[in-house]
Amino acid sequence: EAAIGRTYAVNTAGSIAGVALAGLVLLPWLGLRALLGLGATLDLALGLLLLARTRPAPVRAWGLAATSAVVLLLALSAPAWNPAVLTSGVYRTGRTLTELPEVLYYADGRSATIGVHRGADSLYVLTTNGKPDASLTARWLRATREELAPAPITQQDESTQMLTALISGAYARSGKNDLDGLRAAVIGHGSGISGHFLLVDTAFAQVTTIEIEPRVLDASRIYYPANGRVFDDPRSHLVIGDAKSYFARAGESYDLILSEPSNPWVSGTASLFTTEFYDRVASHLRRGGVFGQWIQLYETNDSLIASVLAAVHQSFSDYRAYLVGSTDLMVVAVSDGMLPSPDWGLLESPDLARELRHIPPLRPQHLEGLQVFTREEMSPLLQGWPTPNSDFRPVLDLGAERARFMRGTAAGVLGLATDPFRIGPALGQWAMERPQVAEVPIRSLAPQRRRRNAALAADAIRSLATLQSDTLRGIPKLVQENMARLLAPPPTAEDRRWGEWARDFLALDAVVGAGTSGDPVSSFYQVVEEAASSGNPPAWVPHLLAFHRGVQSWDWPAAAGAAHGLLDLGGGAGEETPGVAWRPPEALADYPLDRFLDGAYVAAIRTGDGSLVEKLTTRVLPAVDRDAGDLRFLLLAAHARGLTSTPP
Numbered sequence: 001e002a003a004i005g006r007t008y009a010v011n012t013a014g015s016i017a018g019v020a021l022a023g024l025v026l027l028p029w030l031g032l033r034a035l036l037g038l039g040a041t042l043d044l045a046l047g048l049l050l051l052a053r054t055r056p057a058p059v060r061a062w063g064l065a066a067t068s069a070v071v072l073l074l075a076l077s078a079p080a081w082n083p084a085v086l087t088s089g090v091y092r093t094g095r096t097l098t099e100l101p102e103v104l105y106y107a108d109g110r111s112a113t114i115g116v117h118r119g120a121d122s123l124y125v126l127t128t129n130g131k132p133d134a135s136l137t138a139r140w141l142r143a144t145r146e147e148l149a150p151a152p153i154t155q156q157d158e159s160t161q162m163l164t165a166l167i168s169g170a171y172a173r174s175g176k177n178d179l180d181g182l183r184a185a186v187i188g189h190g191s192g193i194s195g196h197f198l199l200v201d202t203a204f205a206q207v208t209t210i211e212i213e214p215r216v217l218d219a220s221r222i223y224y225p226a227n228g229r230v231f232d233d234p235r236s237h238l239v240i241g242d243a244k245s246y247f248a249r250a251g252e253s254y255d256l257i258l259s260e261p262s263n264p265w266v267s268g269t270a271s272l273f274t275t276e277f278y279d280r281v282a283s284h285l286r287r288g289g290v291f292g293q294w295i296q297l298y299e300t301n302d303s304l305i306a307s308v309l310a311a312v313h314q315s316f317s318d319y320r321a322y323l324v325g326s327t328d329l330m331v332v333a334v335s336d337g338m339l340p341s342p343d344w345g346l347l348e349s350p351d352l353a354r355e356l357r358h359i360p361p362l363r364p365q366h367l368e369g370l371q372v373f374t375r376e377e378m379s380p381l382l383q384g385w386p387t388p389n390s391d392f393r394p395v396l397d398l399g400a401e402r403a404r405f406m407r408g409t410a411a412g413v414l415g416l417a418t419d420p421f422r423i424g425p426a427l428g429q430w431a432m433e434r435p436q437v438a439e440v441p442i443r444s445l446a447p448q449r450r451r452r453n454a455a456l457a458a459d460a461i462r463s464l465a466t467l468q469s470d471t472l473r474g475i476p477k478l479v480q481e482n483m484a485r486l487l488a489p490p491p492t493a494e495d496r497r498w499g500e501w502a503r504d505f506l507a508l509d510a511v512v513g514a515g516t517s518g519d520p521v522s523s524f525y526q527v528v529e530e531a532a533s534s535g536n537p538p539a540w541v542p543h544l545l546a547f548h549r550g551v552q553s554w555d556w557p558a559a560a561g562a563a564h565g566l567l568d569l570g571g572g573a574g575e576e577t578p579g580v581a582w583r584p585p586e587a588l589a590d591y592p593l594d595r596f597l598d599g600a601y602v603a604a605i606r607t608g609d610g611s612l613v614e615k616l617t618t619r620v621l622p623a624v625d626r627d628a629g630d631l632r633f634l635l636l637a638a639h640a641r642g643l644t645s646t647p648p
Contacts, residue, residue, distance in 0.1 A: 024110050028215070032108045033081050087115035089130035092299075092404070101125075104222055109215035116222050123155065126191055126219055133262055134161065134191035139358050140226040148358040152443035159442045160294070160325035161193035164258060167322055167367060168292030170342035171332050172256035173203045175288060181205045183286075184256040187243045187272065192220045192227030194260060199229035199236060200355055201346050204256075208237045210246050243272060247280050257281050258292040263299060264308075265400035273308045275390045278315035282335035291316065291333045298327040299404040302412040302631040305329075307395040309378065310388035321372045323417040326444050327409065329372065342367075360441040369432060369451050372417040373424035380638035381631075412631030418446040420510040421551060421595055423632060426602045427639060429554070450514035457512045461524045482508040486528055489535030498538055499587035505545070506592065513552045525549040540569045540585045551599035559603035560612055566596070567615050581623030582615075593624050601636040610643035617644070 026035050083106035088097050101117035104124070115127045122138040135157040139148055153159050172182060182204045186195050189211035198207045209230065211217060217238060220227060230236050239246060243261070259281070264270040271277060273293075281291055295308060312319055312331055319333035332339065344364040346352055356362060389396045416424050425432050440452045457479050482504040490497040505528060512521050529545050543565035550559030570584050584591040597620050604612035617637075626633060 027108050028110050032113065035108075083115060084117060086113065087117065087127045087130045089127065089132070092131060105219045107215045107218065109213045111213045112215070114213065114215040114219045116219050124222060126216070126223075128213070128216070128262060128266070131262070131266070132157075134193070134220075134223075136161075136191060136193070136223055136226060141223065142358075150358060150360050152440050153359055154443050156325040156328065156444050157191075158193075159444055160328045160330075161191060162197055163322070163324040163367070163370070163442075164260060164292060164294055164330050165194040165197035166346065166362075167324065167330060167342065167370075168256055168258050168290060168332055169198055169201055169204075169346065170344050170367075171290045171292075171339060173201065173345070174340040174343040176203070176255070182255040183252070184208070184258065185210065185252075185254045185284075186258045186260065188260040188262070189216050189220060189230075189238070190260060191223050192230040193223070194258060195230040195236065196227040197352075197355070198256075198258070199233045200349065200351050202351075203346075204235065206235050206237060207233075208239060208252075208254075210239045210241060210243050212240070212242050214240050244277060244280070247277075247284055250284070253284050253286045253289070255286050255289045256292065257285065257289070258294075260294045263296050263400070263404070264304070264396050265299065265404040270389070270394060270397035270400055271391065273311065273389055273396055274394070275311045275314050275388055278311055282315055285335055287336070288334070288340075290339075291335070293331045293333070294324070295329045295331065296327065297329055297410040297414050299408065300400065300410050301403050301406075301408040301629070302410045302627075302634075303629050304389075304396055304399050304403055305410040305413050306382070306385060306631060306634075307387055307389040310382045310385035311390065313375065313378065313382040313385075314388050318375050320374045322367070322370045323372055323445060323447060324370065326446065327414060329413065329417070356441075360439045362441045366441060366448060369447055370417075370445065371424075371430075371432070372413075374428055374430070377424050377427045378635070380641065381635050410631070411627070412629075412634070415630075415632050416635075419595070419598065419632075420450075420514045421599050423598055423602065423635065426551075426554065426599075427605070427635075450511075453511050454514050457508070458521045458524075461512070461521055461527070479508065479511075483527075487531050489532055489537065491535055493536050493538045496587060498541065499589070501532075502541070502544060502588055503590070506548075509548050509552070510595075522553075525552075538585070538587065540566060540588065543569065544588070547596075547599070551603065554606075556603045556606035559599060560607045560609050563596070563600040563603060563612060564615075567612075567619065582619035583623070593620060594626065597621065597624050598632065598636070601640065604643065605636070605639045608643060613640045613644045 022035060022039075026038070030038065082100070083103045084097070084100040087103070087106065088100075090096055099120065101119045103115060103117050105114070105116040107114050112128045113130075115130075116124060117127070118124050123135055124138070124141070125132045125135040127133065135155065137155055137158065139151070140158070142148065153162075169184075172184065176182065180203060182201075184198050184204050184207045186198070186207065186209045189195065189209050192209075195207055195209045198204055207230075217240075221231070224231065230238070243259075259272060261269045261272045264273060273295075278291075285291060293308075293312065295305060297305065309331070312333055316333035316335050317337060318339045319331050320339055321329055321331045324330045344367065347362055347364060353361075387393050387395045416422070422432065440448050442448050461479065461483070485501065485504045486508070489501055508524070512524055525545065525548075529542075529549075532541055532545060543562045547559055547562035547566060550556065550562060566584070567582060570582050584593070597616060600612065600616055600620070603609070604616065621633070
């Protein structure tokens with residue numbers, strides 16, 4: 001027994017020493033290929049040593065030794081590994097690259113393999129174990145960006161890295177009397193762009209960046225000078241270490257803590273989205289301090305995102321969410337009291353203007369238009385959410401890898417930000433006014449594109465002094481063509497062309513109202529209603545127009561009444577069999593039912609109309625192509641709870 005105990009003890013000690021030596025010292029020093037070769041050499045040496053101790057026949061011993069030497073020589077003389085292949089991330093896509101990018105940096109770190117490559121599109125991508133974690137176009141890397149004509153941002157990562165800093169920083173500086181002594185901490189360095197833009201703001205006296213992998217800092221220097229302040233500014237402090245450990249031992253407090261870890265399916269990352277971590281972070285916020293959390297909406301699903309939002313809801317007293325990338329969300333939260341209004345003063349800074357001189361001017365209305373929801377709208381859903389993500393109930397850690405493999409998307413959360421009808425503002429009654437300028441500094445964000453189109457369409461429609469076709473010259477093509485057809489409705493109620501007329505109306509209504517809430521273009525609906533009444537329309541047309549006008553103008557009684565009218569005129573409305581889907585009138589066969597469902601549900605909630613909730617739940621919902629766990633419906637159902645005896 002003593003011999004067995006000693007064997008186990010030596011084996012355990014050797015394993016610990018081997019892992020520590022290989023992972024923390026030899027891997028960063030030698031690299032993966034050389035370390036594997038060294039390990040194979042040691043294995044062969046041990047084998048030969050044991051073979052010699054057994055004293056086999058000399059010929060056999062020499063034969064085994066020669067064979068081992070040949071195998072080792074072949075391994076060491078094999079062609080070098082191609083770093084472009086090693087960092088291609090084929091495990092995520094299941095596809096090999098047809099054209100390998102140019103590798104600018106490759107290194108095996110103690111926690112990950114880090115690479116930077118440049119593709120044919122001049123996109124510089126920083127990867128961690130083959131997964132892209134940051135990217136920038138070549139325009140950002142030019143030291144003299146004054147020579148570049150301003151052009152909108154079209155790449156998702158660029159807007160995410162910049163806006164997380166600008167939006168969270170605007171909340172951190174709001175209401176502060178001392179605007180030259182703020183302290184910020186950034187979890188995850190990535191490209192260094194977020195830290196760089198925080199340092200543009202002179203209100204921050206210190207910005208501490210916590211990065212677990214030293215090689216990331218080395219690799220990100222390729223993005224210089226776009227991230228130059230992180231390396232050059234004396235207010236910048238770089239800390240190598242784990243974020244959980246850092247906040248567990250650190251005694252500092254901050255005005256802003258911005259968390260930008262990698263995707264939750266990456267090993268160890270999900271623990272940065274738990275109630276325990278949020279409680280720890282909240283304890284390090286100064287009075288009025290702000291926490292910012294970047295949440296990826298790709299390679300996940302609504303249920304997992306809801307578990308993270310429920311954790312935020314449990315740990316923070318108030319929060320708001322913004323769309324900062326085409327599939328990226330950022331939550332800004334405070335642990336005590338209410339979030340103040342953001343201070344957008346930095347947008348007027350000459351320093352920021354110099355940093356962003358290669359894109360059109362960024363104005364407060366561009367950022368305000370990216371707000372998705374607030375705590376008030378989410379409370380009915382998240383207050384009773386059964387499984388907030390935590391260390392003891394690691395919902396995210398257990399489900400993230402499967403969601404990545406299934407290539408999921410949090411479609412419901414994303415829809416709250418990108419659908420033509422915005423559920424969040426309508427439930428919370430916070431209006432999103434139409435922008436006064438048509439320029440789009442960030443074209444990769446759907447709300448900005450749609451708000452621009454809405455502004456152009458609204459201006460065009462308001463310019464219609466008369467109904468004469470010659471007044472349509474110079475107006476955007478979509479508005480011009482659709483309005484021309486809307487002004488010439490079919491002559492009789494039986495004419496099947498009313499369906500085409502309705503499609504033109506719905507298309508233009510979606511453009512005019514997209515990205516805004518509670519800000520109708522009254523002249524548009526007035527002109528369309530007058531044109532329709534001149535053509536002896538079918539019975540469903542007035543209900544259709546009244547419903548969409550009511551939804552866009554937040555006239556909820558009118559919208560609810562029109563929704564009842566449409567439901568009573570559609571097919572299947574009088575059937576008693578549960579689950580039989582409602583069918584719109586025949587001429588409206590392709591009516592967007594999801595859009596109708598969302599608008600009618602909010603109208604029912606705002607008016608307390610339980611009968612409308614019942615109709616929508618039993619007749620319309622079965623016909624809508626949405627998953628049962630879609631966050632949009634779960635949110636609406638939570639708000640409608642108590643209005644009907646039938647559980648939504």
